[in-house]
Amino acid sequence: MLEVQRRLRTARHVVVFTGAGVSAESGIPTFRDALSGLWSRFDPAALATAEAFRKDPALVWGWYEWRRARVLAAAPNAAHLAIAELARRVPRLSLITQNVDDLHERAGCAEVIHLHGSLHAPRCFACTRPYAGVLPLPDVGEEGSRIEPPRCLRCNGRIRPGVVWFGESLPERPWRDALAAARDCDLLLSIGTSGLVMPAAQIPRIARQQGAAVVHVNLHAEVDGDICLQGSAAELLPRLLGD
Numbered sequence: 001m002l003e004v005q006r007r008l009r010t011a012r013h014v015v016v017f018t019g020a021g022v023s024a025e026s027g028i029p030t031f032r033d034a035l036s037g038l039w040s041r042f043d044p045a046a047l048a049t050a051e052a053f054r055k056d057p058a059l060v061w062g063w064y065e066w067r068r069a070r071v072l073a074a075a076p077n078a079a080h081l082a083i084a085e086l087a088r089r090v091p092r093l094s095l096i097t098q099n100v101d102d103l104h105e106r107a108g109c110a111e112v113i114h115l116h117g118s119l120h121a122p123r124c125f126a127c128t129r130p131y132a133g134v135l136p137l138p139d140v141g142e143e144g145s146r147i148e149p150p151r152c153l154r155c156n157g158r159i160r161p162g163v164v165w166f167g168e169s170l171p172e173r174p175w176r177d178a179l180a181a182a183r184d185c186d187l188l189l190s191i192g193t194s195g196l197v198m199p200a201a202q203i204p205r206i207a208r209q210q211g212a213a214v215v216h217v218n219l220h221a222e223v224d225g226d227i228c229l230q231g232s233a234a235e236l237l238p239r240l241l242g243d
Helices: 003-009 019-023 035-040 050-055 057-073 079-090 102-105 173-185 202-209 233-240
Strands: 015-019 093-097 112-114 117-124 159-163 187-191 213-220 227-230
Touching: 003 213, 003 227, 003 233, 015 079, 015 173, 015 202, 050 057, 057 159, 079 093, 079 102, 079 233, 093 173, 112 173, 173 202, 187 202, 202 213, 213 233
Parallel strands: 015 093, 015 187, 093 112, 187 213, 213 227
Antiparallel strands: 117 159
């Protein structure tokens, strides 16, 4: 802990790289968590594909609206708030997240690189144009439901969730910005991520190759050659700031 605090005081450019473990502490189920009600009969991976959307758009849209409802009902936790405070204390901070919620933004982080897209940025499945309409607040119960997706105001195609599905490439600009930040930083904090999802998992590796110190904050943080802080991000990050 003291070593990481020392590095934070002297860092020129800090990259914070977050995963599902950060939002899980706000009560948002991780992608692999057991589902409930209707959704317990489906494999999440089977719903997160373009093919699944073509086959049953109402089922897929309904599942993502269920997820969006959970996000809207959640609040940023102490880890989100500590990251926002850290951004105010260091010369430069780049925040890269694999999460598709907006809890970092609601905690006060102005610029967030979303590698896997966002539940709050749907787009047309046909023409890819961002959806310009207003999405109503999701009205989904614990059992979930099929919900017909809205239509594109330009081409009348179905609107899809603005997230990266299996078999899709990461969005070009966020990926480029993330790589640039990883190559430039002198300290990277990897928080609440297993480091197994590719290609996002390359980010700490690239930072390490460029000479940056890499710190893992995780319930099961054990990485040879890096600094590891094992425990809850909501408990450890405020302590790193001395709060």
